[in-house]
Amino acid sequence: MKTILVIGNGMVGYKFCEKFVAKAEASNYKLIVFGEEPRPAYDRVHLSEYFADQNAERLSMAPRSWYEENGIELITNERVTDIHRKNKTITTISDAEYAYDYLILATGSSAFVPPIPKIEKEGIFVYRTIEDLDATLAYAAKLKAQGGNKKAAILGGGLLGLEAGKAILDMDLSASVVEFAPRLMPRQLDGDASKVLQGKLEDLGIEILLNKGTQKILGDTAISGMDFGNGDILEVDMLLVSAGIRPRDELAKTCGLEVGTRGGILVTNDMKTSDENIFAIGECALLNQMIYGLVAPGYDMAGVAVAQIIGEEASMPTEIDMSTKLKLSGIDVASFGDALNEKKEGESIVYENKFQGVYKKIVVSKDGKSLLGGILVGDASDYSMLHQIFLNGLAIPENPEDLILGSRGGEGASFGSVLDLPDEAVVCSCESVTKGAICCKVEEGVDTLKGLAAATKVTTGCGGCKPMVQDLLDETLKAAGKIVKQNICEHFDYSRQELFDIITMKGIKSYDEMLDKHGKGNGCEICKPALASLFASIYNETANKQEVIQDSNDRFLANIQRNGTYSVVPRVAGGEITPKQLIVIGQIAEKYDLYTKITGGQRIDMFGARLDELPKIWKDLIDEGFESGHAYGKSLRTVKSCVGSTWCRYGMDESVSFAIEVENRYKGIRSPHKFKGGVSGCIRECAEARCKDFGMIAVEGGWNLYVGGNGGANPRHAELLAEKIDNATVVKYVDRFLMFYIKTALPLQRTAAWLEKLDGGIEYLKNVVINDSLGICEDLDKEMATLVDTYKCEWKEAIENIEIQNRYSHFVNSEEIDSNLNFVPLREQKMPELWEA
Amino acid sequence: MSALLEKYFTTNVDEVKVWFKAAPIDKFPENGGACVKYKEKQIAIFNFTREGKWYACQNLCPHKMEMVLSRGMIGDDCGTPKVACPLHKKTFSLESGENLNGELDAIAVYPVKVEEGFVYLGFSE
Ligand SMILES: Cc1cc2nc3c(=O)[nH]c(=O)nc-3n(C[C@H](O)[C@H](O)[C@H](O)COP(=O)(O)OP(=O)(O)OC[C@H]3O[C@@H](n4cnc5c(N)ncnc54)[C@H](O)[C@@H]3O)c2cc1C
Ligand code: SF4
Ligand code: FES
Numbered sequence: 013m014k015t016i017l018v019i020g021n022g023m024v025g026y027k028f029c030e031k032f033v034a035k036a037e038a039s040n041y042k043l044i045v046f047g048e049e050p051r052p053a054y055d056r057v058h059l060s061e062y063f064a065d066q067n068a069e070r071l072s073m074a075p076r077s078w079y080e081e082n083g084i085e086l087i088t089n090e091r092v093t094d095i096h097r098k099n100k101t102i103t104t105i106s107d108a109e110y111a112y113d114y115l116i117l118a119t120g121s122s123a124f125v126p127p128i129p130k131i132e133k134e135g136i137f138v139y140r141t142i143e144d145l146d147a148t149l150a151y152a153a154k155l156k157a158q159g160g161n162k163k164a165a166i167l168g169g170g171l172l173g174l175e176a177g178k179a180i181l182d183m184d185l186s187a188s189v190v191e192f193a194p195r196l197m198p199r200q201l202d203g204d205a206s207k208v209l210q211g212k213l214e215d216l217g218i219e220i221l222l223n224k225g226t227q228k229i230l231g232d233t234a235i236s237g238m239d240f241g242n243g244d245i246l247e248v249d250m251l252l253v254s255a256g257i258r259p260r261d262e263l264a265k266t267c268g269l270e271v272g273t274r275g276g277i278l279v280t281n282d283m284k285t286s287d288e289n290i291f292a293i294g295e296c297a298l299l300n301q302m303i304y305g306l307v308a309p310g311y312d313m314a315g316v317a318v319a320q321i322i323g324e325e326a327s328m329p330t331e332i333d334m335s336t337k338l339k340l341s342g343i344d345v346a347s348f349g350d351a352l353n354e355k356k357e358g359e360s361i362v363y364e365n366k367f368q369g370v371y372k373k374i375v376v377s378k379d380g381k382s383l384l385g386g387i388l389v390g391d392a393s394d395y396s397m398l399h400q401i402f403l404n405g406l407a408i409p410e411n412p413e414d415l416i417l418g419s420r421g422g423e424g425a426s427f428g429s430v431l432d433l434p435d436e437a438v439v440c441s442c443e444s445v446t447k448g449a450i451c452c453k454v455e456e457g458v459d460t461l462k463g464l465a466a467a468t469k470v471t472t473g474c475g476g477c478k479p480m481v482q483d484l485l486d487e488t489l490k491a492a493g494k495i496v497k498q499n500i501c502e503h504f505d506y507s508r509q510e511l512f513d514i515i516t517m518k519g520i521k522s523y524d525e526m527l528d529k530h531g532k533g534n535g536c537e538i539c540k541p542a543l544a545s546l547f548a549s550i551y552n553e554t555a556n557k558q559e560v561i562q563d564s565n566d567r568f569l570a571n572i573q574r575n576g577t578y579s580v581v582p583r584v585a586g587g588e589i590t591p592k593q594l595i596v597i598g599q600i601a602e603k604y605d606l607y608t609k610i611t612g613g614q615r616i617d618m619f620g621a622r623l624d625e626l627p628k629i630w631k632d633l634i635d636e637g638f639e640s641g642h643a644y645g646k647s648l649r650t651v652k653s654c655v656g657s658t659w660c661r662y663g664m665d666e667s668v669s670f671a672i673e674v675e676n677r678y679k680g681i682r683s684p685h686k687f688k689g690g691v692s693g694c695i696r697e698c699a700e701a702r703c704k705d706f707g708m709i710a711v712e713g714g715w716n717l718y719v720g721g722n723g724g725a726n727p728r729h730a731e732l733l734a735e736k737i738d739n740a741t742v743v744k745y746v747d748r749f750l751m752f753y754i755k756t757a758l759p760l761q762r763t764a765a766w767l768e769k770l771d772g773g774i775e776y777l778k779n780v781v782i783n784d785s786l787g788i789c790e791d792l793d794k795e796m797a798t799l800v801d802t803y804k805c806e807w808k809e810a811i812e813n814i815e816i817q818n819r820y821s822h823f824v825n826s827e828e829i830d831s832n833l834n835f836v837p838l839r840e841q842k843m844p845e846l847w848e849a
Numbered sequence: 850m851s852a853l854l855e856k857y858f859t860t861n862v863d864e865v866k867v868w869f870k871a872a873p874i875d876k877f878p879e880n881g882g883a884c885v886k887y888k889e890k891q892i893a894i895f896n897f898t899r900e901g902k903w904y905a906c907q908n909l910c911p912h913k914m915e916m917v918l919s920r921g922m923i924g925d926d927c928g929t930p931k932v933a934c935p936l937h938k939k940t941f942s943l944e945s946g947e948n949l950n951g952e953l954d955a956i957a958v959y960p961v962k963v964e965e966g967f968v969y970l971g972f973s974e
Contacts (some may be wrong), residue, residue, distance in 0.1 A: 575915055
């Protein structure tokens with residue numbers, strides 16, 4: 013039995029243990045690990061998360077029991093003080109002595125504190141261990157207890173400093189980042205990228221001070237300011253130093269191992285130090301005259317050391333990837349390869365959009381054939397793919413700018429498919445998992461992201477590889493001819509369309525019955541409203557029936573607003589409203605002190621109704637002849653119309669009359685998502701019918717019918733389904749189109765997205781709806797007729813039923829109203845108090 | 850705003866000093882929730898009929914500080930009972946209060962018992 017001593021139980025020291033015990037030969041060795049910190053190794057990369065919850069447990073790499081189970085002796089809180097190479101022993105701070113056959117130095121690094129006069133004052137901290145964070149938090153709390161606006165500075169505008177800046181901000185202190193260089197993240201970014209990033213950080217509220225060399229720290233016992241010389245002074249109450257790292261090579265030095273002139277334990281690419289029984293790995297090791305301050309290379313070093321000890325071939329590659337992505341929520345920054353073109357081997361292509369705060373740059377080899385590096389600020393969504401192209405030397409498009417601009421015109425995406433990556437491509441660099449390993453697991457039958465994480469550890473590190481792993485999973489399944497199942501959620505292994513069929517074929521009547529017979533668990537906020545919508549589409553039951561599975565708005569038949577109050581929208585079919593109705597709406601809005609606004613759908617929205625007021629308001633409206641406008645439902649909103657031939661001198665047909673007819677036909681019908689219609693009296697298109705899910709435009713000889721349009725975030729014009737048809741034919745086709753959509757779309761998929769995904773597109777749809785290519789038109793017609801015939805105003809139903817009305821109270825044990833509601837004046841009306849930040 | 854939050858902290862059964870008689874069970878829809886007022890607090894109570902259990906938590910959603918959780922849908926996340934806020938669908942464990950789909954602070958949860966047709970809430974003060 014040989015003994016391996018590991019000095020340092022940090023991320024890399026831990027990874028050494030993990031990789032070692034995974035080997036069959038491990039049983040021939042005894043592993044003893046010394047850690048100077050009080051707790052077992054934890055995830056330093058995500059250290060900033062500790063500021064949020066002070067939960068050290070959550071950061072732990074493995075609990076103590078893991079070490080026991082694997083026969084590893086872990087001695088924490090015990091610094092190793094000496095190495096005696098001659099007799100192959102070490103001694104610890106408590107004077108214990110241990111003998112070794114192999115020694116692993118995984119002592120990491122410590123924060124570098126520049127020798128600024130008075131840097132030892134109170135209130136100055138580094139950012140490396142949980143204890144550092146505890147001390148920082150305690151001091152911040154002390155400052156805050158003193159009251160007033162307290163200010164902290166961060167010395168160093170690198171990756172870590174920016175993370176620290178955000179952490180300071182989250183502690184409710186104001187934060188200034190002080191950087192000596194003329195730009196942020198000087199090792200990863202160029203000046204222009206830095207400027208864009210600076211803008212983003214300033215938007216967050218972090219002050220950025222560049223070109224500042226700190227001459228002196230000011231203050232009596234505690235820091236009160238920083239002096240940059242020439243009278244330039246920054247007043248601060250606390251300082252976080254994050255000015256780089258220094259490898260911890262003190263043990264190596266004293267026992268005579270070779271170290272670099274600027275620190276670091278000298279190793280060759282087999283991770284051996286100048287003593288062949290001693291290895292150095294992680295941030296203490298100096299390889300290629302470099303300290304690699306990232307975990308991924310550290311993990312690789314651990315793997316190499318393990319292999320060397322048990323006699324396997326392994327060494328570090330000559331090129332080590334130093335690509336990085338900033339982990340600041342809401343700020344995308346990534347850089348990879350020779351981002352600064354320091355080697356001068358390439359030319360760069362830059363895209364900058366100051367409006368959106370986006371900066372992208374790639375460095376391309378002079379022959380235009382390969383990607384050498386790049387920087388992404390503001391939008392790093394393409395990072396994974398670009399990074400893979402760089403790492404694997406994949407071919408790049410003929411016009412390299414397509415990589416950052418996307419291909420404009422022409423066919424296809426600029427990247428190709430993830431499946432084109434070579435099998436050796438490392439997709440998860442934290443855990444060194446290759447594309448081949450992932451696809452192999454998928455082929456073996458692992459078909460979820462969670463399953464892949466369990467099987468290969470992908471995504472369990474920094475998590476940056478998640479989107480790419482998901483793509484690989486989907487693409488591999490697809491390539492294997494397996495349909496990527498669009499299960500709606502963990503409770504049902506079915507797509508929406510399959511659920512639709514099950515309900516109709518088996519005659520399922522309630523959500524619970526469906527869950528008991530065809531699902532598992534207790535449901536969630538995804539499957540409940542999805543099924544509620546199906547029950548409504550199939551049986552035309554109102555949202556009052558199964559109220560607890562309805563989405564927020566349907567549950568109380570009103571649109572929930574920012575402060576938990578609701579808005580009320582009565583139907584105004586086709587946008588036609590009488591003066592009397594206008595007056596009534598005005599009176600009711602005044603009575604309940606509601607904010608009123610004309611909606612985009614040509615009707616009137618009244619905001620600010622309390623839950624308990626909803627039935628009263630609706631009683632008043634219904635007494636006056638109004639009915640529900642279903643503004644809250646995934647259902648028909650409005651059919652917008654222009655005034656048409658009844659008044660307009662250009663009108664070709666009566667757009668208003670037709671809009672009213674169609675709106676009344678489809679009102680109340682529940683669908684995968686909301687849908688809207690429009691009718692214009694001539695091609696001038698004043699009703700914007702082509703921005704709607706279905707739209708009619710009067711032309712010489714009838715109506716042109718368009719489907720699948722929408723406004724919103726991704727505007728899309730509706731496509732022509734049929735030309736010059738009469739009113740009855742329009743209705744017939746719209747019936748079929750809507751019913752077909754309702755039966756086959758995904759949950760929350762608008763008709764536009766549905767049509768885009770429909771194989772064969774509009775031509776296919778024409779065939780189904782007009783030529784009955786699937787032979788389903790008779791069914792579609794019947795199903796739609798049932799829905800139209802069984803319409804009920806659900807608000808009328810609600811105010812006639814005392815049980816339903818009882819749902820509308822804020823408290824079930826008190827008549828009081830929610831005292832948390834606060835309104836502020838807005839022009840002549842009111843609005844809810846603004847949310848904080 | 851944080852003053853609102855400070856009113857709520859998770860109470861364990863063994864810390865309960867007061868069992869507050871909140872409302873008869875039929876005030877709470879099956880597999881749904883309703884809100885109860887206790888002194889200055891608003892508590893959401895859920896009748897988790899599918900499991901024959903009752904849960905209670907603060908009505909205040911820590912995301913935007915609105916009194917809305919009782920109006921949320923309930924269900925489970927891999928076996929953990931949860932409620933989804935009606936405003937932006939942040940979900941919280943009804944057992945631990947933990948935010949299951951984000952990084953928000955945990956919400957406070959309270960013990961519930963049912964006796965003779967009434968729902969009782971446990972408070973430590
Ligand atoms: C806030 C922060 C954010 C970071 N973010 C990223 C990131 O996004 N991506 C990335 O790749 N990297 C990041 N890093 C760097 C990453 O954490 C390090 O590369 C990694 O932790 C190095 O691991 P290590 O085991 O070599 O050193 P360490 O994790 O420092 O472990 C060394 C351990 O050895 C102990 N030790 C030292 N001397 C002795 C002795 N004589 N006796 C006993 N024990 C001893 C130390 O106390 C320490 O616990 C970040 C670091 C910090 C601090
Ligand atoms: S679309 Fe034609 S008919 Fe309608 S209002 Fe405009 S011009 Fe008149
Ligand atoms: S307020 Fe609850 S999720 Fe936003």
